[in-house]
Amino acid sequence: SQTIHQWPATLVQPVGSPLSLECTVEGTSNPNLYWYRQAAGRGLQLLFYSVGIGQISSEVPQNLSASRPQDRQFILSSKKLLLSDSGFYLCAWSVAAGNTEAFFGQGTRLTVV
Amino acid sequence: SQQGEEDPQALSIQEGENATMNCSYKTSINNLQWYRQNSGRGLVHLILIRSNEREKHSGRLRVTLDTSKKSSSLLITASRAADTASYFCATDAAGSNYQLIWGAGTKLIIKP
Numbered sequence: 188s189q190t191i192h193q194w195p196a197t198l199v200q201p202v203g204s205p206l207s208l209e210c211t212v213e214g215t216s217n218p219n220l221y222w223y224r225q226a227a228g229r230g231l232q233l234l235f236y237s238v239g240i241g242q243i244s245s246e247v248p249q250n251l252s253a254s255r256p257q258d259r260q261f262i263l264s265s266k267k268l269l270l271s272d273s274g275f276y277l278c279a280w281s282v283a284a285g286n287t288e289a290f291f292g293q294g295t296r297l298t299v300v
Numbered sequence: 301s302q303q304g305e306e307d308p309q310a311l312s313i314q315e316g317e318n319a320t321m322n323c324s325y326k327t328s329i330n331n332l333q334w335y336r337q338n339s340g341r342g343l344v345h346l347i348l349i350r351s352n353e354r355e356k357h358s359g360r361l362r363v364t365l366d367t368s369k370k371s372s373s374l375l376i377t378a379s380r381a382a383d384t385a386s387y388f389c390a391t392d393a394a395g396s397n398y399q400l401i402w403g404a405g406t407k408l409i410i411k412p
Contacts, residue, residue, distance in 0.1 A: 193342075230388060230402035231343075246399070277342055288333060289390075289400060291342035 189214035193278045193292025200299055206251075206265040208295050210278030213259065218280040220261040221289065222253055225275040237261060273299045305403050306389055312409040319376040321406040323389035324369075330392045332365060333400070334374050337386045346374075346387075379410045 193210045200206060212218050219238050223231040233246045235253035243253050250269050254262045261278060278292040306323050313319055323332070331350045335343040349356045349365045349372065356363045362375040376383055386407045390400040 228404075228407075230404045231390075231400075232402075233399055236399070275340075279343075288345035288348060289335075289343075290345070293342045294340070296340065 189280075189290065191278065191280055191290055191292045193295060195295060196293060197296045198298070200268050200297065202270055202299055203267045206263070206268050206272070206297070208263040208276055208278075208297075210261045210263075210292055211259055212261075212280045215259070215280070215282070217258060218282065220255060221279040221281075222261065222263050223277040223279065225277060225294075227275075231277065235263070268299045270299050273297055306387070306406045308406060309404070310407045310409070312411060313379060315379055315381055315410050315412050317379055319379050319383070319408055319410075321374045321387050321408070323372045323374070323403055325372075325389075325391045325401075326370065327391075329367075332363075332372050333390045333392075334361075334363060334372075335388045335390060337388065337405070339385070343388065376408075379408075381410050381412050384408060384410045 190213045221236045222234045224234055225231050235243055235245055237243050237255045240255055240258055250272055251263060251265050274297060276295045276297055279289045281287055281289045306321055311319060329351055331348055333348045334346045336346055337343045347356055347358050347361055347363050349363050351367055354365055360377045365372045386405040388402055388405045390402045392400055
């Protein structure tokens with residue numbers, strides 16, 4: 188069966204520090220991968236998606252970047268965090284674009300102080 | 301921009317009652333999905349309804365889709381305390397290029 192792992196669950200980082208959030212998927216090949224951010228009490232904002240190794244599309248300009256070094260690994264990074272980067276980050280995967288369900292990780296609560 | 305908009309924003313009902321949440325969207329869609337999110341956790345897929353379907357059932361869940369009104373509803377029958385969560389609709393808008401577009405969600409509280 189397929190599983191998705193996202194870590195860490197919570198993270199407190201000082202302003203200006205780097206960030207690396209990792210997400211891995213097991214039990215499937217060539218998934219579509221997504222990074223979302225969710226503001227408190229709000230819906231999901233798509234940050235990045237990837238349809239294959241090394242293929243990253245960015246949906247919003249921001250202080251973050253994403254990479255897909257392996258088929259089932261998706262990394263969200265920042266060189267220097269801003270206070271506004273605080274939020275709840277969710278990784279997800281799907282078999283095909285939009286026509287099937289998305290499977291989510293448990294999320295990372297990032298607080299930039 | 302936000303495609304789906306759920307209403308109400310919050311709903312509090314007694315255990316055993318039915319809960320109805322609505323979602324409206326703006327553009328043509330291929331399908332519409334409903335997800336549940338427990339506080340501080342990831343989202344869990346509940347049900348997907350395609351644009352050529354009008355109603356779908358899964359256990360205590362009933363989803364309807366009215367493409368003429370660009371709206372969907374999620375009905376949870378015989379609610380339980382464990383149904384307390386936020387519920388989101390997401391649309392795969394035609395031509396959206398891999399995106400699911402999300403509403404802001406309905407926060408459902410089931411009082412024991």
